[in-house]
Structures are given as C-alpha cells and as structure tokens.
Amino acid sequence: MKIIQTIFDSQRKHFEGSGKLRVLKPLFEATETFFLFPGITAGSGPFVRDSLDLKRFMSFVILALMPPFLFGIYNTGLQSCRVSGLPVDPISVITQGLWIVMPLVMVSYGVGFFWELLFASIRKHPISEGFLVTGLLFPMTLPPAIPLWQVAVGISFGVVIGKEVFGGTGRNIFNPALVGRAFLFFAYPTKMSGDAVWVAVIDPVRKAADAISGATPLACPVSSETGETVVMALEKAGYTLSRLFWGLYPGSIGGTSAFYCLIGAVILILVGVASYRIILGGILGLLGTGLVLNIVAGSSANAWLALPPVYHLIMGGFAFGIVYMATDPVSAPGMENVKWVYGFLIGALTVLIRVFNPAYPEGVMMAILFMNIFSPLLDYIEIGLRLKKRISNV
Amino acid sequence: MISVNVTKGYDLAISGKPSSKLKILKKPDRVAFLPERIPFIIPRLLVKVDDPVKIGSVLFEDKQNTDLKFLSPGSGRVSEINFGPRRVIREIVIELEKQEQYADFRKMTDLEIRTLEKESLIKILMQGGVWPLIRELPFRGIADPKIQPESIWVALGNQEPFQPFPEVYLKGREALFSFGLKILKRFGVPVNVSAPDHLRLQGYDIMITHRVRGHYPAHDPGVILYKTKKSAAENIGWYITGQDLLAIASLMKNGHYPIERIAVMAGSRAQNSGHYQTRVGVPVADMIPGLSSDESCFAGGLLTGYEVNSTSFMGLYETALTCIPKGDQRELFGFLRPGFGKPSFSRTFLSRFRKKPFDMDSGMHGEQRACVNCGSCTKICPVDILPQYTIKCLGADAIEEALAHGLLDCVECGLCSYVCPSKIEIRETLQKARYEYHKEQR
Ligand code: SF4
Ligand code: SF4
Numbered sequence: 001m002k003i004i005q006t007i008f009d010s011q012r013k014h015f016e017g018s019g020k021l022r023v024l025k026p027l028f029e030a031t032e033t034f035f036l037f038p039g040i041t042a043g044s045g046p047f048v049r050d051s052l053d054l055k056r057f058m059s060f061v062i063l064a065l066m067p068p069f070l071f072g073i074y075n076t077g078l079q080s081c082r083v084s085g086l087p088v089d090p091i092s093v094i095t096q097g098l099w100i101v102m103p104l105v106m107v108s109y110g111v112g113f114f115w116e117l118l119f120a121s122i123r124k125h126p127i128s129e130g131f132l133v134t135g136l137l138f139p140m141t142l143p144p145a146i147p148l149w150q151v152a153v154g155i156s157f158g159v160v161i162g163k164e165v166f167g168g169t170g171r172n173i174f175n176p177a178l179v180g181r182a183f184l185f186f187a188y189p190t191k192m193s194g195d196a197v198w199v200a201v202i203d204p205v206r207k208a209a210d211a212i213s214g215a216t217p218l219a220c221p222v223s224s225e226t227g228e229t230v231v232m233a234l235e236k237a238g239y240t241l242s243r244l245f246w247g248l249y250p251g252s253i254g255g256t257s258a259f260y261c262l263i264g265a266v267i268l269i270l271v272g273v274a275s276y277r278i279i280l281g282g283i284l285g286l287l288g289t290g291l292v293l294n295i296v297a298g299s300s301a302n303a304w305l306a307l308p309p310v311y312h313l314i315m316g317g318f319a320f321g322i323v324y325m326a327t328d329p330v331s332a333p334g335m336e337n338v339k340w341v342y343g344f345l346i347g348a349l350t351v352l353i354r355v356f357n358p359a360y361p362e363g364v365m366m367a368i369l370f371m372n373i374f375s376p377l378l379d380y381i382e383i384g385l386r387l388k389k390r391i392s393n394v
Numbered sequence: 395m396i397s398v399n400v401t402k403g404y405d406l407a408i409s410g411k412p413s414s415k416l417k418i419l420k421k422p423d424r425v426a427f428l429p430e431r432i433p434f435i436i437p438r439l440l441v442k443v444d445d446p447v448k449i450g451s452v453l454f455e456d457k458q459n460t461d462l463k464f465l466s467p468g469s470g471r472v473s474e475i476n477f478g479p480r481r482v483i484r485e486i487v488i489e490l491e492k493q494e495q496y497a498d499f500r501k502m503t504d505l506e507i508r509t510l511e512k513e514s515l516i517k518i519l520m521q522g523g524v525w526p527l528i529r530e531l532p533f534r535g536i537a538d539p540k541i542q543p544e545s546i547w548v549a550l551g552n553q554e555p556f557q558p559f560p561e562v563y564l565k566g567r568e569a570l571f572s573f574g575l576k577i578l579k580r581f582g583v584p585v586n587v588s589a590p591d592h593l594r595l596q597g598y599d600i601m602i603t604h605r606v607r608g609h610y611p612a613h614d615p616g617v618i619l620y621k622t623k624k625s626a627a628e629n630i631g632w633y634i635t636g637q638d639l640l641a642i643a644s645l646m647k648n649g650h651y652p653i654e655r656i657a658v659m660a661g662s663r664a665q666n667s668g669h670y671q672t673r674v675g676v677p678v679a680d681m682i683p684g685l686s687s688d689e690s691c692f693a694g695g696l697l698t699g700y701e702v703n704s705t706s707f708m709g710l711y712e713t714a715l716t717c718i719p720k721g722d723q724r725e726l727f728g729f730l731r732p733g734f735g736k737p738s739f740s741r742t743f744l745s746r747f748r749k750k751p752f753d754m755d756s757g758m759h760g761e762q763r764a765c766v767n768c769g770s771c772t773k774i775c776p777v778d779i780l781p782q783y784t785i786k787c788l789g790a791d792a793i794e795e796a797l798a799h800g801l802l803d804c805v806e807c808g809l810c811s812y813v814c815p816s817k818i819e820i821r822e823t824l825q826k827a828r829y830e831y832h833k834e835q836r
Binding site: 040044047128330334383390 | 626690698701718721723725726733738741754755760768769772783798800821
C-alpha cells in the first residue's frame, strides 16, 4: 500500500500543472483511483456518505457479465475447433476460444479507451467507469469471425456518436454498445448477418481469422410449402430447445446461452444494480406477444407466427439484450412503473421484428434502440401523473 | 390523536449513540453568538468590542426587520467580533464575568397569557430574543410575523444522528411545556405536538396530537406537514423544537432571557458521550477537549449540520456535537472489497448481513460522476421529490418545473446526497435553489 502510494505520488508531477504529460491527467487519475480508492472527505452536508460509488456499481455489471463471457470463450472455441477438425478437449477449446475472443476484447477496450481519454482530456472530465462496461458488452454482441478493424470502427462509432456527442456518460440517449453494434450491422451487413460469420476458424498456417458456414437458429430456413413448422426446421438443423437454452451453438460471442444470461440476471437483481422490472417486463412482453401471434397464426404462410413463445425467449440475443442492454440505467427510463412498460415493449417489439421482418433477425437490438428513444417520454408521462397527485407548494 | 406513518426515509446504522444520562458541563469562560448560522437575516451590529453586556442585552438586529433582536447569551464584556469572507459576522464572543447579570423582561402569569393579544405577544417574544426560535415552513428561516401560518408544529424527537433525546430534555418539565403551549395558542391557529410513537413520558401524553412512525427524517415538521396536509393552503406553517418551546416558556415565566440548553455529545470518537446540561454558545473545546487530527466534529447533526473545529462555538439552534473519524484514508482496491464493514443503502456490500452499527467516517467513498439515473435518491426521499429530475430542472434553470416537483417540500434532510453513488451534492443544490427562490419572493 505504501509502495503503491509512493509510486503514484512520485509520478503525479508529470500529469499536473505544466507537466509534460498533463493531457493524460484523466488517465493518471483513473489508474490511481483504480488502485487507491480516494480518501476525499465530504465538503458539505451530509457528512457521512454511503459506501457505494460508481466504480463498485459498474464492477457488478462486469461481474454479472462474466458467466456469459467465459461461456462465450468456451463456445467460440468449441465451434471453431469442430469445424476446423481440431480436437475438442477442454484445453484446446479454451485456447482456441481465447485466441479468437481476446483480440476482439482488447481492440474494443483499446480503441474505446482512446476516445474516452481524448474526450476526457478535452472536457477536463474524469474518465467514466461506464466505459469498462461498454468496452466488454460491445464485443460480446459480435460474431466471432468479425475482422478486428471493424471492431475498432464499431466501438469508435458507439463511443463517439452513441455517447460523446450527447455530452458524455449520463446524457446519452442510446446504449453506446448497441449503437456500435447497430452501426456495424447496417454498414457491413455481410459481416454481421447471414450464415457465414458465426464461426471463426483460425487457419493454423496463416493465423488469420476466417469464417465458414453455420446457420444460426434465427436464420434457419423454413420451407412453408411442405407445412413444416419452425420448430421442425430448427430440430432438423439440430437446434433442440435444450441446446438453445444452454447455448452451445454458433452465434455471437456472449449471446447464445440463455442459461448464463440468467445467472447474470440473478446477480444483477440480487444486488439491485439492474431493474427486475425491465427484465420481467421484457419477458412478459415477449411471451405475451408470442402467444397472441400463435393465436392469429392460423393458416398464415408465415411459419414464424406459430413458433411457441418460449423459443423466442431462449433463441438469439434476447436474453443477453434484456439482461445487460435494456437495463442500462442511463438509456432506460428512471421512473419505476414505466420500467415495466419499457421492458414489455422491448419484448413485444423483438418478437414482431423477428416474425415480420426477417431481414433483421436480431430483433432485440432494434427493439432496445427504438425504446431508448422513448424512455424520456415514458418518464415524462409517469412524472406528469405523479405530479398531478401532489398538493402543490409554490 | 392522529397517527402519521412515513414510509420512506432511512435510518443510518451508525455507531456512537449517546447515553441518556444527563451530566452537567462546567461553566465556560466565554460564550458566543453566531449570526452567520442564522439563515436569511442581514445583521446590524449594536455592540462593539469591549462593550459590557448582560444576559439578554441586544447584540444585533435584523436590518430587514429591526424589531427582530438577537440577545447576548452571556454577561460580561464583548471580547471579539470575528468576520468571515465578505464581512459576514461569524461570531460575537463574550468574555463572561463571575457573577452574571440578567436584563429584565416582563414575567407573566397563566391568567395574563390567557388575555394576551397576538400583536403584543409577538412584540414580547421579539424583545425577549426568543422569536428566532420559531421558524417557518417551507423555507425554514425565522418565522415572518406578518404572515399568518395555518398551523404551528412543536416537534419532539429527531432521529438524525445524533440529537438530544426528548425523554431527557422534557423530563419533569411538563408544567413549563404546557405553559409554552398556552403561549403558542395565542396565535389563534392549531398548535400540534408531534412525537415518536414509542415515546412514553409521564404528563405529556395528553398534550401530544400527532404520533409519528417511520425512519429518519419522519419527525421533521416538514415531513409531518407533507404527510398530513390536505390542501395547498396548509403549506405555510411555523415550527419549533420541544427544547426551544421550553425556552420561550421560561422567558415568560421567569423574566430572564433563557440560555439553558441540554446538548448532546455523540459519535464513535466522542470521549465523553452523553447529554449535558449547558448553555447557548458554549465553546466547542469545552465539550470536546482535544480534537485530534484524524477526527472530525460536526454541530447540529451529521446530515444537516456543519463542521466545526476546536475554536468554534455552539450556535443558537445547535444542541448536538458529533465526533467521527475523518474519512481521508486511501484504500487499496477499495471498491473491490467484500465490504463487511461498509454501510450501504444498496445491496452491493456484505454489510447487508451485518446487524451491528457501523463506525462511519466523514469520507465521500468515491468520486463525483455524472448522474446514472439509478433512482436511489428518488427511492429514499421522504417527501416524494424526484431529486434526480429536479436537479436537472435546476441545471436548466427551469425553476417552475422544480417547484412542481416539490422543491419547497424538501426538508433538506440530506438522504439523497447520502445515497447517491455518483456523489452528487443534491441536497446542497436544492438548498441553494430554495434559498435563491426565497430571496426573490421577498
Ligand atoms: S430532496 Fe433530498 S434533502 Fe430534500 S427531502 Fe428529499 S431526500 Fe431530503
Ligand atoms: S442517486 Fe445520484 S446517480 Fe442515482 S439517480 Fe439520484 S442523482 Fe442520479
């Protein structure tokens, strides 16, 4: 402790006043307070303060991201080993997984951090801890075969356009990680959808990431002429309900397993960092809308209408999106009751987009971004209703 | 009797609760009056250094209302008048003489009170220096005699860490207390007495009109008024603490400016914690001999008071002094610790499972950040303000909107700032806005 303090104290002069590295002051501060929690005393009342701060708050999101992240590494490795004909013992699978995933994470953090630092230096703000979450969330939504330069472009777009142009953390309307993800989706559609991207294969000779075919469940072809249902088509492709739930299939790095997202959700709800209202609201919206569509399905040519709603729940990125993206407190509504509405509509829109617009198989991403726009309105409505009940005091 | 149930708010699990034993503090050498600590007044000094004064001599008056006099809490010689930045009068120090003299005020009997007119009562209280003890809602400054309140609240009990216990300062003084209530009734509006629902005190039960249950700051008159009001007309109220009511009663009964107070000395670092029989304006050093550099000391409670050092004095309103460890220690990987010893409103620390109170320090436990919309401040606010949105309104100068949110219902309890993970000074922001608005109104 003493040693660390001495190191920081001896270096501080370079970052302050007219020191050579003064533009890097936010970096210095962020590093220092990471190691040494600052001992600032309260300057005005109240003179005692809660022990919770934003660093710890965000640490819990990172902690809750660990189950799907670690699983994602394993799964990515497994899929890659399988198609490359490599042995699938745990050691090689994990090595392979790390080899594919870690570069994406490092690029995301590295490039994103560069922007954070740049804006923090210009604005003379401290670096916000929120970025630690964004920098990890973003690569987890990506297909493993994505080229690194696209990761760099995506996170840049997410941080700069998704957050900094609005004035930085706390003022952003959209979830920055999703903005980056959506940008890549529209800018480089072939790399972000279709069948070709979901498994990364590393050619042992050239050591370059490349991709081969492997259909994801949401892009599973259904031949409606033969009266085949989606469930049958999925099963033909090997996607049973339990496989979808556990998540051992090709897909985005963090989003395939509903089970591990569930663990994360439990952590977040237990410590109260994420709103259970949004998560439960989302699940209700998804199941409810799925059921209604089942009822109206009849003999419609769209076989997806008849898909049992539970499939929607565990397929694709819904679980990941509703647990980690929709609950981002900055872009979600702040009032408690409309959080139910917000979650519900995200669930409902996810199903609608999946069923009626197969061009965007990842309906949850669009649904959350769309509802982000409406959070201020939802808040406005609830505040208005609350104020009506208030006895005015002016 | 009316029961009031306050559902929001929060009790800090902090160690250092004082014992209810009453001790006597030795007579100080000096006492002081702190004009700086009285909100909204503009003092005009009426004494200079070296002037002789008695207990109850006028020290200064308010320029906005020259009937409003502030009297000397000691008899002797004015030894110092200290100014702060921008020439605010920080303290008027009086060196006490051995045999203190009292200025004379009119004594009154029960019978005389019963026929007293409101106007003459106001005059008596103003001249007697006790008018400042009556304060007004919603702004919490000294009551304006020109504005008729809808109700008067006598507040017994205050759960802020730490304040004198009503059972200590009320004990055996029910006759004086009831005399005080008779005085207040002359204002011709309902006089309510609110008390914690568990408080059982012989002789007082029949005087209590409101029994309050709930966490801090449930016993604040502002909260009780918020919970019981039926219309906007009731917003204007006056309030006084139980101890200050005893002071008013004592002025009229004995004809002396009342300087006796029971103060509490508390906190985990207080060496002689407990209740003390003492007087207005005692030196802090008399209450805490030897404040060390790793301790901090606060007058008037940890959430709503202010920091003092060993050269300060107790103010007119403050009857509590709390000493806690100074929170300036850095901590290796502080935010990653399991935190069994770290108190929190949230569920993010293992301290959740701890029953024992915490030795809380004066640290921020984090750095200031932008609001992340976590909603904790809204969850905790006892009067249902939406602090997270209200501070945004104030940031955008939308004062009307902030008022609609209930800015004036804010009781300045400080829980919102306590709980904020982004360490935003919400209470301070709201308090400043209320202050500014009040100044514009006048
Ligand atoms: S806004 Fe803050 S200070 Fe005011 S009453 Fe609510 S919690 Fe207390
Ligand atoms: S507690 Fe702080 S961070 Fe949370 S909503 Fe209130 S102001 Fe924002």
